[in-house]
Amino acid sequence: MRRTGFDQIIITGKCDALIYLLITDHGPQFVDCPDCAGMTVLETTRAIRSAHRDWNLQVAAIGPAGEHCVLFSSIVSSGNRVCGRTGMGAVMGSKNLKAIAVTGTRSVEVAEPLAFLALTEEVRNAIAGHPEYETRYALGTTQLMSGLHRLGILPTRHFQHGVCDYLDQISGEQLAKTYKVKNKACFNCNVHCSRYYVCGDVEAEGPEFETLCSFTSRIGSDDLKFALEMNYTLNQLGMDSLSTAEVIGWLMECQQRGLVRPEELDGVTLDWGDIETVRRLVDMIAHRQGIGARLADGATKFSQSFGEEAQALVMQVKGLDIICGDPRGIKAYGLTYAVASRGADHLRAEPYFELTEQTEVAEQRFGTAKAADRLAEEGKAALVTYSEKIALLTDCLTMCKNIGLCMDILNFELVAELLTAGTGMQYTATSIERAMAEATELDYELNRRFGVVPEDDTLPDRFQNEPLAEGPTKGATVDIQKMVDEYNALHRRR
Numbered sequence: 001m002r003r004t005g006f007d008q009i010i011i012t013g014k015c016d017a018l019i020y021l022l023i024t025d026h027g028p029q030f031v032d033c034p035d036c037a038g039m040t041v042l043e044t045t046r047a048i049r050s051a052h053r054d055w056n057l058q059v060a061a062i063g064p065a066g067e068h069c070v071l072f073s074s075i076v077s078s079g080n081r082v083c084g085r086t087g088m089g090a091v092m093g094s095k096n097l098k099a100i101a102v103t104g105t106r107s108v109e110v111a112e113p114l115a116f117l118a119l120t121e122e123v124r125n126a127i128a129g130h131p132e133y134e135t136r137y138a139l140g141t142t143q144l145m146s147g148l149h150r151l152g153i154l155p156t157r158h159f160q161h162g163v164c165d166y167l168d169q170i171s172g173e174q175l176a177k178t179y180k181v182k183n184k185a186c187f188n189c190n191v192h193c194s195r196y197y198v199c200g201d202v203e204a205e206g207p208e209f210e211t212l213c214s215f216t217s218r219i220g221s222d223d224l225k226f227a228l229e230m231n232y233t234l235n236q237l238g239m240d241s242l243s244t245a246e247v248i249g250w251l252m253e254c255q256q257r258g259l260v261r262p263e264e265l266d267g268v269t270l271d272w273g274d275i276e277t278v279r280r281l282v283d284m285i286a287h288r289q290g291i292g293a294r295l296a297d298g299a300t301k302f303s304q305s306f307g308e309e310a311q312a313l314v315m316q317v318k319g320l321d322i323i324c325g326d327p328r329g330i331k332a333y334g335l336t337y338a339v340a341s342r343g344a345d346h347l348r349a350e351p352y353f354e355l356t357e358q359t360e361v362a363e364q365r366f367g368t369a370k371a372a373d374r375l376a377e378e379g380k381a382a383l384v385t386y387s388e389k390i391a392l393l394t395d396c397l398t399m400c401k402n403i404g405l406c407m408d409i410l411n412f413e414l415v416a417e418l419l420t421a422g423t424g425m426q427y428t429a430t431s432i433e434r435a436m437a438e439a440t441e442l443d444y445e446l447n448r449r450f451g452v453v454p455e456d457d458t459l460p461d462r463f464q465n466e467p468l469a470e471g472p473t474k475g476a477t478v479d480i481q482k483m484v485d486e487y488n489a490l491h492r493r494r
């Protein structure tokens with residue numbers, strides 16, 4: 001997009017009929033696309049590229065789910081890179097905006113090219129020399145299936161368990177052995193952590209850990225092929241895999257406990273691992289058909305038709321469904337879910353550092369070695385406060401969090417040098433850190449204006465009061481209020 005001469009796109013208003021927005025060197029243009037109605041993401045991408053005879057056109061599109069304003073619909077870039085959380089696809093759908101297509105040929109000015117090049121080379125070398133490089137290359141985020149199982153925190157049967165009996169059938173290693181055919185990379189990345197697979201009729205990129213776990217252990221399924229099918233289906237329908245799995249997993253647990261009867265669900269019975277019913281429900285949700293019309297509003301809203309016990313079983317914070325990481329065994333993640341402005345996911349802070357066991361760095365950076373102990377609550381407020389600034393920085397630089405944050409490649413000093421060389425404006429580590437901190441506070445203040453209250457900074461009751469029953473995290477719960485209080489004190493809030 002930068003090559004078109006534009007830095008940002010702000011879309012206001014709504015169109016009467018379905019359109020896509022085309023941005024080129026000549027500026028923006030709205031193009032009618034009635035034929036794209038009901039198309040999947042890939043069909044839309046191909047139709048737009050074909051209309052302009054340009055196979056390099058970059059297209060961010062919504063699928064049928066976005067058109068039907070499913071509240072957890074996504075926006076998918078060039079067929080398989082997904083902006084999945086918080087229902088941004090529904091925002092595009094509500095505006096009758098099917099896609100944004102971009103192509104540009106202008107050059108991008110760099111203030112000090114040689115200095116900039118040297119710094120980017122430094123970054124590339126730091127990535128290639130990283131101790132986790134090989135594993136990330138081979139398995140990408142799917143390494144977390146075995147990793148979290150080993151720690152006893154792999155969401156299984158909707159967070160009722162943290163270990164999974166049939167892990168070997170659904171692990172990242174198993175996927176790499178059976179269906180992966182090659183590595184793929186996002187634009188300009190030298191990690192190549194994405195994978196391409198062929199499985200029956202399905203050929204696609206991915207899945208990432210969250211989708212793999214969501215459609216295996218989280219819903220009690222041992223069927224790896226089904227998870228690969230769902231990865232493709234959800235990306236083409238344009239629907240967030242985590243929130244889809246939450247509404248389904250929640251219903252499974254509610255039926256297990258007799259809290260939602262089949263007659264309250266248009267006769268649908270949903271057992272653990274019942275992939276036929278899951279397949280049918282996913283399609284009904286995307287098209288808002290039958291009971292799917294209500295499930296399309298997400299687990300939090302749908303649960304309000306049932307009793308308090310059922311509502312408490314929705315694994316969400318501020319209405320956003322929780323990711324596949326049980327906070328009872330990764331306490332900084334728990335704090336992140338609780339305090340993040342948009343709710344229960346990792347992308348506002350991603351405190352992966354607590355899994356690295358780098359106690360010396362922890363001591364230096366956060367004042368206590370406990371910050372690198374996943375089961376400790378001490379030091380996590382400082383870790384999350386630091387991580388949220390780096391997470392925001394990766395977003396501002398449009399860099400991947402796997403690299404910037406999880407591989408610990410970015411820091412304020414490096415970014416100050418990069419931005420100074422790139423723009424010719426003077427940045428310092430302090431000015432950047434201050435800007436990140438101020439933006440985080442602004443985010444918090446906006447939430448307060450939108451009606452979010454301090455009591456919303458919490459976790460579902462299960463994580464606070466139900467200890468895990470087995471595995472390496474057996475007996476653990478989260479004292480979330482203690483960590484939130486510490487975090488607020490650091491941020492001088494309340």
Ligand code: SF4
Nearest residue numbers: 185186189191193400
């Ligand atoms: S940008 Fe991130 S997700 Fe994409 S290939 Fe690189 S490390 Fe993997």
